[in-house]
Amino acid sequence: MNGRDSGADADDVVAALKEFGFSTYEAETFLALQRLGVGSARDVHELSGVPRSQVYGAAESLAEAGLIDVQQTNPQVYRPAAVEEVKDRLRSRFETRYDLVVDHLTDLADRREPTTEQRQDVWRIEGAASVASRAVKLLETADDEVVYVLGERTLVTAAEESAVRSLVDRGVEVTVVSPSADLRERFEATGAEALSPDVTDGSPAVSRILVVDDAGLLLSVRGREETAIWSLDTMFARTLSELVRESLVSFVGGFSA
Numbered sequence: 001m002n003g004r005d006s007g008a009d010a011d012d013v014v015a016a017l018k019e020f021g022f023s024t025y026e027a028e029t030f031l032a033l034q035r036l037g038v039g040s041a042r043d044v045h046e047l048s049g050v051p052r053s054q055v056y057g058a059a060e061s062l063a064e065a066g067l068i069d070v071q072q073t074n075p076q077v078y079r080p081a082a083v084e085e086v087k088d089r090l091r092s093r094f095e096t097r098y099d100l101v102v103d104h105l106t107d108l109a110d111r112r113e114p115t116t117e118q119r120q121d122v123w124r125i126e127g128a129a130s131v132a133s134r135a136v137k138l139l140e141t142a143d144d145e146v147v148y149v150l151g152e153r154t155l156v157t158a159a160e161e162s163a164v165r166s167l168v169d170r171g172v173e174v175t176v177v178s179p180s181a182d183l184r185e186r187f188e189a190t191g192a193e194a195l196s197p198d199v200t201d202g203s204p205a206v207s208r209i210l211v212v213d214d215a216g217l218l219l220s221v222r223g224r225e226e227t228a229i230w231s232l233d234t235m236f237a238r239t240l241s242e243l244v245r246e247s248l249v250s251f252v253g254g255f256s257a
Contacts, residue, residue: 020093022061025050029058030067033080040075065089122236128226131218132157135208138216138232139163142172147245148187149209150178151222156186165190177248214241 010031017027032048033039039047041055050058059078062068066089071077080086125134136159139146146167150156167174168191176187176194184194207226210218217237220228231237 020090021097022065023058025054026058026061029055030062030080033068033078038077038079040077042075044078065093121234122229122231124227124229126225126227128155129157131208131220131226131228132160134228134230135210135218136160136163138210138212138218138230139167141216141232142167142174142212144172144213146172146174146213147209147211147248148174148176148192149206149244149248150176150180150183151207152179153222154178154180154183154207156183161186161190164192168192209244211241211244214238214245217241217244 013031014024014027017030018024022030028048028050029044032044032050036043036047041052041059044050044055044059045052056076059068059070059076063070063078067081067086069079069081071079081089125131132155135148136157139148139160140163146164148164164174164176164187174187174190174192176184176192177197178184178187178194179197181196184196188194207220207222208218208228209220210216212232215237216230216232217240218228218230219240220226231240
């Protein structure tokens with residue numbers, strides 16, 4: 001577009017208007033009229049560079065959208081709608097498109113039948129940062145109770161501590177089990193109950209076992225990098241969560257299933 005606009009760059013404004021469904025010529029015609037106040041097709045062409053033959057069609061579309069007024073003179077003269085009216089029109093245009101997309105996606109999701117594989121999903125992730133991030137997301141789903149077993153050398157993030165603190169503040173019962181005195185002290189500071197296992201001859205490869213409401217589970221082991229499997233709201237998660245809780249009773253003092 002020719003000329004200069006104060007504030008946002010003209011090309012950026014044209015690009016934004018195109019996101020609302022306007023063509024390039026429509027956007028450039030509208031922007032030119034905003035600068036002119038009132039103008040003919042010739043005026044718009046001279047200011048914006050839009051071919052004069054294209055201004056008429058663009059102006060007709062803009063008028064149908066309620067963004068400009070057309071004075072039926074010879075030649076025709078165009079005037080942009082008031083800024084507040086334009087804002088309302090653009091907002092309505094966006095909301096209409098948004099509702100259309102959301103309604104369509106919702107309809108597709110409602111018609112999709114979940115398969116057995118989808119209901120039994122078990123996911124695998126690698127890398128300590130990814131595992132810790134997933135642990136935080138699972139912790140955030142808790143409503144009643146969390147059991148978090150951490151190995152001696154598990155690298156626990158501040159985000160995990162913060163998530164546990166938030167759960168305690170919400171009244172969720174959180175129990176952390178670890179042979180590491182440092183980790184127990186850190187989680188005690190969040191308000192969680194911290195217990196030490198009675199036995200220490202378990203697999204040193206186990207890094208984390210997280211059980212959330214008997215509905216979510218994360219189990220990670222250490223190799224060259226930390227690797228975990230996790231599941232939420234599946235039969236696998238519920239079954240393994242029960243087994244984990246039962247096994248904790250036998251080697252953690254003060255823990256009850």
